Amino acid sequence: MTATKGLEGIVATTSSISSIIDGVLTYRGFNIDDLAENATFEEVAYLLWYGKLPNQSELNELLGKLGEYAAIPAGVLDALKLYPKNTNSMAALRTAVSSLALYDEQANDMSHEANITKAIKIQAQIPTLIAAFARLREGKEPVAPKKGVSVAYNFLYMLNGQEPDQVAVKALDQALVLHADHELNASTFAARVTVATLSDIYSGITSAIGALKGPLHGGANEAVMVMLEEIGSIGNVEPYINEKLANKVKIMGFGHRVYKNGDPRAKHLQKMSRELGKMTGNMELYEMSVKIEELVTGQKGLKPNVDFYSASVYTTLGIPRDLFTPIFAISRASGWTAHILEQYENNRLIRPRAEYTGPVDQKVTPISER
Numbered sequence: 458m459t460a461t462k463g464l465e466g467i468v469a470t471t472s473s474i475s476s477i478i479d480g481v482l483t484y485r486g487f488n489i490d491d492l493a494e495n496a497t498f499e500e501v502a503y504l505l506w507y508g509k510l511p512n513q514s515e516l517n518e519l520l521g522k523l524g525e526y527a528a529i530p531a532g533v534l535d536a537l538k539l540y541p542k543n544t545n546s547m548a549a550l551r552t553a554v555s556s557l558a559l560y561d562e563q564a565n566d567m568s569h570e571a572n573i574t575k576a577i578k579i580q581a582q583i584p585t586l587i588a589a590f591a592r593l594r595e596g597k598e599p600v601a602p603k604k605g606v607s608v609a610y611n612f613l614y615m616l617n618g619q620e621p622d623q624v625a626v627k628a629l630d631q632a633l634v635l636h637a638d639h640e641l642n643a644s645t646f647a648a649r650v651t652v653a654t655l656s657d658i659y660s661g662i663t664s665a666i667g668a669l670k671g672p673l674h675g676g677a678n679e680a681v682m683v684m685l686e687e688i689g690s691i692g693n694v695e696p697y698i699n700e701k702l703a704n705k706v707k708i709m710g711f712g713h714r715v716y717k718n719g720d721p722r723a724k725h726l727q728k729m730s731r732e733l734g735k736m737t738g739n740m741e742l743y744e745m746s747v748k749i750e751e752l753v754t755g756q757k758g759l760k761p762n763v764d765f766y767s768a769s770v771y772t773t774l775g776i777p778r779d780l781f782t783p784i785f786a787i788s789r790a791s792g793w794t795a796h797i798l799e800q801y802e803n804n805r806l807i808r809p810r811a812e813y814t815g816p817v818d819q820k821v822t823p824i825s826e827r
């Protein structure tokens with residue numbers, strides 16, 4: 458038995474949800490470029506769950522359910538108020554999502570009908586949890602979700618307590634489309650491993666959030682912003698990046714396990730970053746990002762991934778840095794839940810092997826002789 462480090466290149470399951478073939482990303486056979494330009498996040502979530510794009514009445518029904526389920530249980534909200542103010546936002550989300558199960562009578566109902574309802578509930582409640590957490594730590598009252606509006610609209614509305622700008626809603630909606638699913642990424646794999654034991658959907662999503670938190674995965678978007686802040690201005694980009702590369706320090710937001718010729722989602726976020734910069738009259742973050750890309754791609758051949766330009770996009774939208782990865786979770790909840798449903802449909806326990814590299818033939822000596 459020989460291990461493959463990081464399971465690189467291992468095909469661990471079949472799936473009909475999303476594919477990456479020759480660098481092209483599709484959801485259910487639709488190219489991500491087409492979806493990013495022509496579909497909303499709710500349409501994409503429907504596509505991931507049901508395997509087809511919704512017609513108008515199906516979309517209206519889904520929007521109705523998302524609105525109906527968006528309020529979080531009082532017990533979960535009360536507990537959020539007790540979290541220490543400096544709690545890591547992904548740790549807060551992980552804990553809060555886990556606690557949603559305590560208030561859902563269907564939590565352990567394994568029927569498909571109950572699981573699809575829970576998928577929509579989780580999708581509806583994650584934005585509410587994040588916005589409530591963000592306000593509570595600033596001593597503000599949470600804002601109740603609105604009904605009949607998009608996930609992007611509702612999140613910005615609940616976060617800021619005012620009607621969001623239409624440009625911001627559109628930009629966030631497109632970012633949500635781009636992050637919704639990504640084949641067998643680390644967090645989706647974690648979710649599938651968890652539910653393949655026939656554990657419940659909340660356990661699967663809690664595992665996924667834990668996996669997304671790390672900077673080699675979803676946590677990279679926040680780490681990109683930390684880097685941009687450390688660099689501070691365009692004039693500092695070159696010495697900063699050159700020093701990091703010379704010391705073999707990873708530049709966050711670059712590289713990918715699967716894409717070696719560039720992440721197809723990055724160009725949409727780059728365009729969004731440029732347009733938002735122009736609109737707000739502040740191009741500095743965009744220009745710094747472009748300069749970083751020139752240096753990293755020029756010297757290492759590494760291309761930006763989905764996380765790189767999302768940092769400047771979210772900052773320009775006025776979103777605090779530590780909510781970037783939770784926003785990724787808002788979007789990926791659709792993909793996670795779709796994969797969980799698919800896993801249940803054709804389940805087999807996921808239990809690989811390890812290549813043993815430890816000592817052999819050891820004998821227990823009495824404790825007094827050790």
Ligand code: ACO
Binds near residue numbers: 675709
């Ligand atoms: N900056 C500098 N060097 C890098 C980077 C980077 N961002 N990424 C990879 N490399 C280098 C490594 O140092 C290594 O060099 P070496 O062979 O000289 O030791 C080589 O490229 C291979 O790197 P691995 O980490 O083994 O490649 P892997 O396929 O495991 O990595 C990963 C993929 C984890 C995404 C990596 O590129 C990385 O750490 N990037 C930065 C973090 C990041 O942006 N993560 C988000 C990914 S997208 C997502 O999850 C949403």
